[in-house]
Amino acid sequence: MAIDKEISEKRERQCSKLIELSKDVVREAFEKFGHEEVGITWTGGKDSTLTLWITRQVCEEKGVPLPKAMIIGEGDEFQEIEEFVETIKKEWDVPLEVCRNEDVLKAANHTLNAPVKVKDLSERNRAELKRIGFDGEEFPFEAESQVGNHLMKTVVFNQFLERNSIKGIIQGLRWDEHPARFNDEYFEHKEMAHLVPEHTRIRPILHFTEKDLWDTYAAFNIPYCVLYEQGYRSLGAKTTTVKDSDIPAWEQDLENTEERGGRRQDKEKAMERMRQLGYM
Amino acid sequence: MSKVVVLGLDGFSPELVERWLEDLPNLKKLQQQGIWGTMESTVPPSTYPAWTCAQTGHNPGTFGFWDFSYRDDFSYGQPKLIDCTVRDKRVDCLYKILPILGQKVAMINAPLTWPPPRIPGGYSISSFMTPGLDRGFTWPESLKDEVYRLVGKYIIDASEPGVNYLQIEKDKVLRQIYDMDSQRFTLCKHFFVQKQCDYVFAMITGCDRMSHLFYRYLDEHHRRYDPDTRYANVLHDYYVWIDKHIGETYDVLNGDTVLFVHSAHGVQRLDGLINLNEWLIQEGYMVLHEYPSERTPLTELKTDWSKTKAWATGNTGQIYLNVKGREPQGIVDPDDYDSFLDELADKLIQIPDEQGNSLKTRVFKRKEIHSGPFAQYGPDLFILFDEYLWNTSEMVGYGRGNLYSFDKPSGPDDGADGLNGYFCIAGPGVPASGKHTGATLLDVAPTVLDVMDLEIPKEMEGKSLLGEEKPERPPEDHEKMRSRLKALGY
Numbered sequence: 001m002a003i004d005k006e007i008s009e010k011r012e013r014q015c016s017k018l019i020e021l022s023k024d025v026v027r028e029a030f031e032k033f034g035h036e037e038v039g040i041t042w043t044g045g046k047d048s049t050l051t052l053w054i055t056r057q058v059c060e061e062k063g064v065p066l067p068k069a070m071i072i073g074e075g076d077e078f079q080e081i082e083e084f085v086e087t088i089k090k091e092w093d094v095p096l097e098v099c100r101n102e103d104v105l106k107a108a109n110h111t112l113n114a115p116v117k118v119k120d121l122s123e124r125n126r127a128e129l130k131r132i133g134f135d136g137e138e139f140p141f142e143a144e145s146q147v148g149n150h151l152m153k154t155v156v157f158n159q160f161l162e163r164n165s166i167k168g169i170i171q172g173l174r175w176d177e178h179p180a181r182f183n184d185e186y187f188e189h190k191e192m193a194h195l196v197p198e199h200t201r202i203r204p205i206l207h208f209t210e211k212d213l214w215d216t217y218a219a220f221n222i223p224y225c226v227l228y229e230q231g232y233r234s235l236g237a238k239t240t241t242v243k244d245s246d247i248p249a250w251e252q253d254l255e256n257t258e259e260r261g262g263r264r265q266d267k268e269k270a271m272e273r274m275r276q277l278g279y280m
Numbered sequence: 281m282s283k284v285v286v287l288g289l290d291g292f293s294p295e296l297v298e299r300w301l302e303d304l305p306n307l308k309k310l311q312q313q314g315i316w317g318t319m320e321s322t323v324p325p326s327t328y329p330a331w332t333c334a335q336t337g338h339n340p341g342t343f344g345f346w347d348f349s350y351r352d353d354f355s356y357g358q359p360k361l362i363d364c365t366v367r368d369k370r371v372d373c374l375y376k377i378l379p380i381l382g383q384k385v386a387m388i389n390a391p392l393t394w395p396p397p398r399i400p401g402g403y404s405i406s407s408f409m410t411p412g413l414d415r416g417f418t419w420p421e422s423l424k425d426e427v428y429r430l431v432g433k434y435i436i437d438a439s440e441p442g443v444n445y446l447q448i449e450k451d452k453v454l455r456q457i458y459d460m461d462s463q464r465f466t467l468c469k470h471f472f473v474q475k476q477c478d479y480v481f482a483m484i485t486g487c488d489r490m491s492h493l494f495y496r497y498l499d500e501h502h503r504r505y506d507p508d509t510r511y512a513n514v515l516h517d518y519y520v521w522i523d524k525h526i527g528e529t530y531d532v533l534n535g536d537t538v539l540f541v542h543s544a545h546g547v548q549r550l551d552g553l554i555n556l557n558e559w560l561i562q563e564g565y566m567v568l569h570e571y572p573s574e575r576t577p578l579t580e581l582k583t584d585w586s587k588t589k590a591w592a593t594g595n596t597g598q599i600y601l602n603v604k605g606r607e608p609q610g611i612v613d614p615d616d617y618d619s620f621l622d623e624l625a626d627k628l629i630q631i632p633d634e635q636g637n638s639l640k641t642r643v644f645k646r647k648e649i650h651s652g653p654f655a656q657y658g659p660d661l662f663i664l665f666d667e668y669l670w671n672t673s674e675m676v677g678y679g680r681g682n683l684y685s686f687d688k689p690s691g692p693d694d695g696a697d698g699l700n701g702y703f704c705i706a707g708p709g710v711p712a713s714g715k716h717t718g719a720t721l722l723d724v725a726p727t728v729l730d731v732m733d734l735e736i737p738k739e740m741e742g743k744s745l746l747g748e749e750k751p752e753r754p755p756e757d758h759e760k761m762r763s764r765l766k767a768l769g770y
Binding site: 231242243244245246247251252253256257267269270271273274275276277278279280 | 327348351352353354355356357359360361363369408409411437438439441442443444445446492595607608688689690691693
C-alpha cells in the first residue's frame with residue numbers, strides 16, 4: 001500500500017535531505033552505544049514507523065540487525081494498528097517485544113474503565129504509584145489518565161530498558177506535533193533515579209513537520225496503517241481517538257488545523273454542553 | 281458620532297412583541313422614536329451562524345458553518361466543532377473591527393466567544409460554552425474580580441455545565457434565568473457608564489431559554505399544550521420584565537448614545553421532527569450496511585457510501601449530496617447535480633405531517649442563498665418544513681420507515697427557532713421612521729458602523745438601517761475619515 005500522491009523531484013530531494021539528517025542521528029547513536037545496546041520504541045503510528053524505516057536503512061548500510069523494538073500494549077488497541085504491526089514485523093523482521101503491565105491488566109480484569117484496586121497490585125506497581133504521589137485506593141483502568149499512563153506506559157518502558165540493558169532508546173517524536181515538544185533535543189541523557197535506569201533518549205526525526213512526513217511516505221513508498229487513509233491524523237488508544245475528517249491525513253489542510261485535534265477530550269465535553277443547552 | 285449599546289435578545293419574537301405591545305411601554309416608546317420591524321435570520325436560523333452574520337455583515341458562505349459543527353473538506357458529516365478561533369480566522373466581527381478604528385469595546389456573552397476574546401483596549405466576558413468559571417471567563421483576566429464584586433457569582437447559563445436546563449425543575453430554572461439576565465443588564469450598564477465604552481454588546485440569553493421551556497403553556501396549537509395556569513403567563517411576564525430593563529438601560533444612556541435591540545431568530549412552537557435520514561433511506565437515496573438497533577447519529581451509522589446519493593445532518597433540514605470527484609466515494613454525477621437536487625426538492629415539499637396534512641415547506645439550493653469561499657463545504661440543500669415549525673433529526677434507528685419524532689435528540693423541547701427576529705433602534709441621529717420592512721441580520725454590523733460614523737467596509741453584504749434619511753456628514757469629516765482608514769490599511 002502506497003500513497004497515491006505526486007511528489008516533485010525537488011520535493012523528493014528535500015525529503016532525502018531530511019532523511020539524511022535523521023540517519024546521522026542514528027549513526028551517531030550506534031557509534032556511542034553500539035547497536036546491541038540501542039533499542040527503539042514503536043507504536044504502529046506514522047512517526048515511529050518512519051523512525052523504524054530510517055533506522056532499518058542505517059542497519060542495512062552497516063550490516064547489523066535491527067535494534068530490539070518495544071511496543072506498548074495498553075489493552076485498548078485499534079485492530080487496524082495491530083494488523084499493520086504484525087505485517088511489518090514479518091516483512092522487516094523486527095525483533096519486537098510487546099510490553100504490557102500484566103499486573104494492572106489482571107487487576108482490571110482486562111476491562112476498560114473498570115476500577116483497579118491498589119491493594120491488588122504488585123509491590124513494584126505500588127512503589128511506582130507512591131513515586132508519582134498517588135495515594136488513592138483505586139483508579140479507573142484507562143491508559144490516557146495520569147495514573148493509567150504512568151503504569152501502562154512509563155513503567156513498562158523503564159522495565160524494557162532494564163531487562164535488555166539498553167543505554168540508548170530511539171523515539172519518533174517531532175517538534176511540530178505539539179508545543180510541548182519545541183525544546184526537545186536529538187539526544188537527551190536521563191540520570192539514573194529511583195526505579196528509572198540511566199539511559200539516553202534519541203529522537204532522529206524531530207525536524208520533520210507533519211507535511212514533510214507524509215511527503216516522505218509518498219516519495220519512498222513507506223507502508224502505513226490504513227487508519228490514516230480513513231482520515232485519522234494522530235493515533236492513540238482506541239476509545240480516546242476520533243477522526244475529524246474522512247479525507248486521508250496527507251490530503252487534509254495540515255498547516256492550518258490541529259494534528260492532535262482528534263485526541264482532545266474537550267471535544268466530547270463541548271458536545272455534551274451543547275446538548276445540555278438544547279443545541280444538538 | 282454616537283456610541284452604541286446593543287442588547288442581543290436571543291430568540292425575542294416579533295409576534296409576541298406585537299401581541300403584548302400595550303404591556304411593553306418602553307419598547308412602544310422606542311418604536312415610536314426610532315425604527316423597528318422584523319429582522320430576517322439566516323437559513324437555517326441557528327444561533328452560531330445567525331449571530332456571526334449579525335456581527336460581521338456576512339452570509340455563512342463567508343465563514344463556513346450552518347450550525348454547531350462543520351466540515352472544511354469533503355468529509356461525510358460535519359466532524360469538527362466550531363469555535364471562535366476558527367471563526368475569527370475567517371471573518372472579522374465588530375469586536376475586531378472597532379478597536380482598530382479606535383473604539384472601546386465590551387462584549388458580554390456573545391455567542392462563540394470562549395475563550396474570551398482578547399479585545400485590544402476593551403473587555404470581554406465569554407459565552408455559554410465557558411466550561412467553568414475556574415477556566416477563565418474574562419478579558420482581561422483581572423476583570424473577573426470586578427464582575428464578582430458587581431454581580432456575585434457569575435451565571436454562565438440557565439444551567440451549570442453538566443446539567444440539561446430543559447430537565448431542571450421549572451421554578452428553579454426560572455429563578456436562574458432571571459438572575460442570569462439581571463447580571464447581564466447590570467454589567468451592560470457598568471461597561472457603558474463606568475468604563476465608558478463606545479460599543480457595548482450584551483447577549484440576553486433568557487428570551488431563548490424561556491421560550492424553549494414554556495411555549496407549551498402559551499400556544500394552544502402546541503402539540504403538548506398544557507393549560508397549567510401557574511405557567512400560562514410566564515413568558516408574558518418575562519417580556520414585561522425585559523421591557524422594564526430595556527427602559528432602564530435606555531434611561532442611563534446619555535444624549536450621544538443609540539440603543540439597538542435585536543434578536544437573531546425568533547422562537548416558535550415545535551410541532552415535531554422529520555427524521556430526514558430515515559426518509560432518505562426509505563426513498564433509496566441512502567444505503568446502510570446495517571440498520572442500527574438503537575437511535576444512532578450519522579457519524580456512527582454503518583453507511584454504504586458507495587451506494588449513498590445524499591445524507592442529512594443537524595436539526596434544521598440540511599442535506600448534502602455525495603458527489604463524484606468531490607466526496608471520497610461520491611456517486612452523483614456533477615452533471616446531474618442540479619436535476620438531482622430538483623428531484624429531491626420535489627419529493628421533500630410533498631412530505632405531510634404525521635396525520636397526512638400538507639406542510640408549507642420551502643426548499644433552497646445552497647447557491648441560491650449562500651456564497652463565499654467556504655460555501656462549497658456547506659449543505660447542498662436547505663429544507664424549511666412548515667417554516668421551521670418542524671425541525672429535522674439526523675438520527676437513524678426510529679424503526680424503518682418511521683419518519684416522525686417529537687422529541688429532539690437532546691430531549692423534549694417546546695420551541696423551534698424561527699426565521700423572524702425582532703429589532704428596534706432609537707437614539708440620537710436615528711430617524712423616527714417607524715416600521716421598517718426587509719431588514720436582515722446582514723444589516724446589523726453596517727448599521728452599528730453607520731451610527732458610529734465609521735466607514736462601512738464595502739465587502740459587507742448588508743446595508744445600514746438608518747437609510748438615506750440620516751443627516752449627511754459634513755464633507756471634510758469624510759476626508760478625514762478616509763485618510764484615517766487608509767492609514768489603518770482599510
